[in-house]
Amino acid sequence: MKSLEELKRIKEQTLKEMDLRQAKERGKVIVAMGTCGIAAGAKDALMAIIEELEKADIHDVKVVQSGCMGLCDKEPTVEVAMKDQPAVIYGDVNDANARRIVREHVQGGNVVADLVIKRENI
Amino acid sequence: MKMNLEDRLKENPELKKQFDVLDAYIGELGTPEGSLINVLHRAQEIFGYLPDEVLEFVSSRLNVPRSTVYGVVTFYHFFSRVPKGRHTVTVCLGTACYVRGGNAVYEKVMRTLGIKAGETTRDGRFSLDLVRCVGACGLAPVVVIDKDTYGRSTPEKVAMLLNKYA
Amino acid sequence: MIRNQLLVCAGGACITSGEKSVKDVLVDELKKNGIEDEVQVIETGCMGACDLGPIVVVYPEGTFYQKVTAENAGLIVNEHLVKGRTVDGLLYTEPTSERKAQTSGDIPFYTRQVKRVLRNCGVIDPLSIEEYIARDGYFALGKALEMTPDDIIQVLVDSGLRGRGGAGFPTGRKWKATREAKGSPKYVVCNGDEGDPGAFMDRSVLEGDPHSIVEAMAIAGYAIGAEQGYMYVRAEYPLAIERFEYAIGKAREYGFLGRNILGAGFNFDIEIRIGAGAFVCGEETALLRSIEGKRGTPSVKPPFPAQSGLWNKPTLINNVETYANIPQIITNGAEWFRSVGTLKNPGTKVFALVGKVQNTGLVEVPMGTTLRELVFDIGGGIPGGKKFKAAQTGGPSGGVITADYLDMPIDFDSVKEIGTIMGSGGLVVLDEDNCMVDIAKFYLGFTVDESCGKCTPCREGTRQMYQMMERICDGKGRDGDIERLNKLANMIEDTSLCGLGQSAPNPVLSTIRFYEDEYRAHIYEKKCPSHVCKHLLTYSVTPDKCVGCTACARQCPVHAITGEVKKIHVIDQSKCTKCGSCYEICRFSAIRKE
Numbered sequence: 001m002k003s004l005e006e007l008k009r010i011k012e013q014t015l016k017e018m019d020l021r022q023a024k025e026r027g028k029v030i031v032a033m034g035t036c037g038i039a040a041g042a043k044d045a046l047m048a049i050i051e052e053l054e055k056a057d058i059h060d061v062k063v064v065q066s067g068c069m070g071l072c073d074k075e076p077t078v079e080v081a082m083k084d085q086p087a088v089i090y091g092d093v094n095d096a097n098a099r100r101i102v103r104e105h106v107q108g109g110n111v112v113a114d115l116v117i118k119r120e121n122i
Numbered sequence: 123m124k125m126n127l128e129d130r131l132k133e134n135p136e137l138k139k140q141f142d143v144l145d146a147y148i149g150e151l152g153t154p155e156g157s158l159i160n161v162l163h164r165a166q167e168i169f170g171y172l173p174d175e176v177l178e179f180v181s182s183r184l185n186v187p188r189s190t191v192y193g194v195v196t197f198y199h200f201f202s203r204v205p206k207g208r209h210t211v212t213v214c215l216g217t218a219c220y221v222r223g224g225n226a227v228y229e230k231v232m233r234t235l236g237i238k239a240g241e242t243t244r245d246g247r248f249s250l251d252l253v254r255c256v257g258a259c260g261l262a263p264v265v266v267i268d269k270d271t272y273g274r275s276t277p278e279k280v281a282m283l284l285n286k287y288a
Numbered sequence: 289m290i291r292n293q294l295l296v297c298a299g300g301a302c303i304t305s306g307e308k309s310v311k312d313v314l315v316d317e318l319k320k321n322g323i324e325d326e327v328q329v330i331e332t333g334c335m336g337a338c339d340l341g342p343i344v345v346v347y348p349e350g351t352f353y354q355k356v357t358a359e360n361a362g363l364i365v366n367e368h369l370v371k372g373r374t375v376d377g378l379l380y381t382e383p384t385s386e387r388k389a390q391t392s393g394d395i396p397f398y399t400r401q402v403k404r405v406l407r408n409c410g411v412i413d414p415l416s417i418e419e420y421i422a423r424d425g426y427f428a429l430g431k432a433l434e435m436t437p438d439d440i441i442q443v444l445v446d447s448g449l450r451g452r453g454g455a456g457f458p459t460g461r462k463w464k465a466t467r468e469a470k471g472s473p474k475y476v477v478c479n480g481d482e483g484d485p486g487a488f489m490d491r492s493v494l495e496g497d498p499h500s501i502v503e504a505m506a507i508a509g510y511a512i513g514a515e516q517g518y519m520y521v522r523a524e525y526p527l528a529i530e531r532f533e534y535a536i537g538k539a540r541e542y543g544f545l546g547r548n549i550l551g552a553g554f555n556f557d558i559e560i561r562i563g564a565g566a567f568v569c570g571e572e573t574a575l576l577r578s579i580e581g582k583r584g585t586p587s588v589k590p591p592f593p594a595q596s597g598l599w600n601k602p603t604l605i606n607n608v609e610t611y612a613n614i615p616q617i618i619t620n621g622a623e624w625f626r627s628v629g630t631l632k633n634p635g636t637k638v639f640a641l642v643g644k645v646q647n648t649g650l651v652e653v654p655m656g657t658t659l660r661e662l663v664f665d666i667g668g669g670i671p672g673g674k675k676f677k678a679a680q681t682g683g684p685s686g687g688v689i690t691a692d693y694l695d696m697p698i699d700f701d702s703v704k705e706i707g708t709i710m711g712s713g714g715l716v717v718l719d720e721d722n723c724m725v726d727i728a729k730f731y732l733g734f735t736v737d738e739s740c741g742k743c744t745p746c747r748e749g750t751r752q753m754y755q756m757m758e759r760i761c762d763g764k765g766r767d768g769d770i771e772r773l774n775k776l777a778n779m780i781e782d783t784s785l786c787g788l789g790q791s792a793p794n795p796v797l798s799t800i801r802f803y804e805d806e807y808r809a810h811i812y813e814k815k816c817p818s819h820v821c822k823h824l825l826t827y828s829v830t831p832d833k834c835v836g837c838t839a840c841a842r843q844c845p846v847h848a849i850t851g852e853v854k855k856i857h858v859i860d861q862s863k864c865t866k867c868g869s870c871y872e873i874c875r876f877s878a879i880r881k882e
Binding site for chain 3: 158257258262273
């Protein structure tokens with residue numbers, strides 16, 4: 001360690017690894033992990049979302065899990081709740097769809113209309 | 123007649139090994155200045171206690187008068203001049219433990235083992251010590267047996283615990 | 289790809305409550321479910337809420353699970369992490385509202401605290417220097433090395449930081465004196481002896497955030513012109529020693545210790561010295577002798593360590609909590625530090641909240657917080673519906689704060705006015721069941737044991753006082769004892785050599801001041817109002833409650849209890865040794881203690 005520059009690099013790098021522990025204000029993505037959700041592939045969706053957020057360098061959105069949302073035939077289901085926007089629930093979220101949701105909705109700000117099964121307050 | 127240390131080490135390879143470990147530790151010290159207490163800690167770890175021959179060895183090896191070594195050993199509670207039992211029961215009587223009934227725990231252990239603090243049971247199974255705070259005050263009263271710390275202890279619980287240590 | 293992190297509190301209390309087996313179960317269950325690559329388990333330093341341990345926090349949700357056991361830890365994996373369902377049974381229930389707290393942010397114990405000294409404890413992995421750096425660690429050292437030593441000391445002076453070890457001496461002034469002292473080499477020493485029984489904040493910082501102390505000592509070295517530091521830790525804290533040693537190694541590896549630190553041409557290194565169980569070594573001159581490998585006997589001040597300390601060279605000595613404040617003051621400035629606390633006592637203070645209080649643990653609050661906030665708002669009050677009696681501060685050197693002063697803001701100066709001291713922050717809560725004479729005797733017994741024997745007032749005086757206290761508690765108190773105690777106490781205070789002796793009479797003086805009636809009850813009525821002092825108690829059988837189960841008679845070690853099966857038993861007072869075994873064993877509350 002010979003300079004502050006180097007110190008800053010370690011800080012940036014480690015902050016990414018500690019990212020899960022930071023407060024995230026911009027919103028959250030909730031993956032339903034009930035029995036039917038898991039059977040339908042919710043775990044793949046969860047991991048795809050985390051990977052895609054990382055790829056896009058998004059660190060202010062929390063990915064959390066919940067129990068069954070009660071929409072068994074549409075599983076896996078994922079809810080995207082961005083701050084100051086109505087929450088949107090997506091169905092049939094497979095790996096590819098999960099990545100689309102991150103890119104188009106979380107990153108791009110546009111609801112992925114063809115996957116929506118429910119919207120809040122419309 | 124007491125044999126000198128060198129002869130005894132020849133006869134007792136086990137003991138020689140222990141002295142070799144201590145010797146190596148002292149050899150590795152960067153700054154021997156002021157390291158007497160650290161060396162005694164290491165010695166007690168190796169031998170279990172600090173008998174005369176160890177004090178003599180430390181004295182000559184560190185070039186510190188024997189009187190000084192003896193003075194230091196007897197000043198600090200942590201050092202023991204007598205062998206310890208197979209298990210050491212340490213009852214904490216720091217304030218938090220005291221106000222939450224540590225004394226009753228201590229009395230129970232004394233009654234159960236039939237020894238006081240600083241003593242060892244005749245079968246060499248337990249030594250009993252008192253300590254002023256181990257810093258787990260949130261779970262007072264606390265008892266430490268060997269390296270295991272037990273919180274929220276009661277006289278009954280501790281009496282049962284002792285059975286676990288053969 | 290990591291989706292969740294489990295933070296497991298590995299502070300002393302949680303380890304005592306079985307943290308290791310909880311962690312093992314978590315790791316096992318993760319493997320069984322095949323998600324060990326997705327979920328990371330990290331052991332942290334103390335999270336503070338010792339009474340709730342073992343604690344496991346699940347991120348990113350921040351879900352706070354408490355009192356986790358090896359038996360139910362599996363639920364966190366199988367329910368929360370596999371099925372996304374919060375394990376309600378392991379959440380903390382707020383006792384008044386009976387609401388379940390999801391995160392630590394919903395628990396009053398946490399929300400009322402201001403974490404500065406403890407900011408990293410329970411948040412980072414203490415074994416990871418990278419995580420410390422991510423929390424701005426070692427940036428203060430970097431900044432300091434670009435400042436002049438005088439500027440650094442000026443920032444400290446402006447901050448108004450006072451030594452957290454007990455007396456509250458201004459830290460900046462100490463640094464200045466050591467910098468200006470003639471003599472070379474100079475030394476930096478950290479007092480991690482934390483002898484005050486009932487206090488464990490220093491232990492928690494060393495275990496949970498060791499790098500903050502390494503960094504602070506390096507800054508101190510640069511500021512006063514020293515190249516060698518010594519960390520003195522007590523032998524009773526093996527984990528603190530282990531973690532600090534590891535931190536030193538990592539700091540060397542990364543070049544924060546060693547030669548030419550951060551390319552600034554500054555050299556500094558730290559060595560650990562382990563105490564060996566002598567309370568007096570918390571006194572700075574005694575501690576310095578101990579570092580030199582000698583008997584830890586104190587010496588007369590002046591000369592102060594700043595002029596003549598370790599090996600008679602100028603030495604800066606501060607305690608752990610004081611150092612823990614330094615990096616943040618350098619980073620954020622003096623104004624920031626003064627933004628909490630009171631005018632003459634800026635910053636925060638860590639208290640070890642222990643004894644008869646609901647939520648035991650470590651709490652950090654702004655200076656000037658009242659005892660009521662500490663004991664009732666944060667501590668959750670007294671367990672079992674008992675009445676608050678007093679809080680003891682300052683350990684064997686301190687005294688009591690009574691219920692009359694619950695609303696007094698606590699700082700170094702205010703507690704002094706009512707005859708106690710802040711000490712290192714041990715706050716032992718006492719309830720109506722605690723006898724103040726007994727507590728004072730307890731502390732005095734402590735000092736008698738720990739007196740190093742060098743000066744007569746402390747060695748002989750405290751022993752005389754102790755014998756008097758013992759007599760009083762044994763029911764042999766005599767008229768004039770209170771006056772004799774006062775007289776002897778004043779003499780010991782005035783004539784002892786070091787802080788240990790000078791403050792040894794404090795617990796007695798303070799309790800006489802506020803609880804003279806209890807002393808009088810012991811001496812003149814031969815009664816212990818709180819039913820603690822054994823020899824002043826009488827055990828008897830309440831006839832209408834005794835069912836004649838014979839349990840007490842069998843338990844009595846001196847066969848003082850007689851009675852037949854299903855008949856009322858009787859205790860022979862002439863044989864009774866007042867050991868209390870009958871009282872403990874009786875399931876019908878038929879034994880009366882008075």
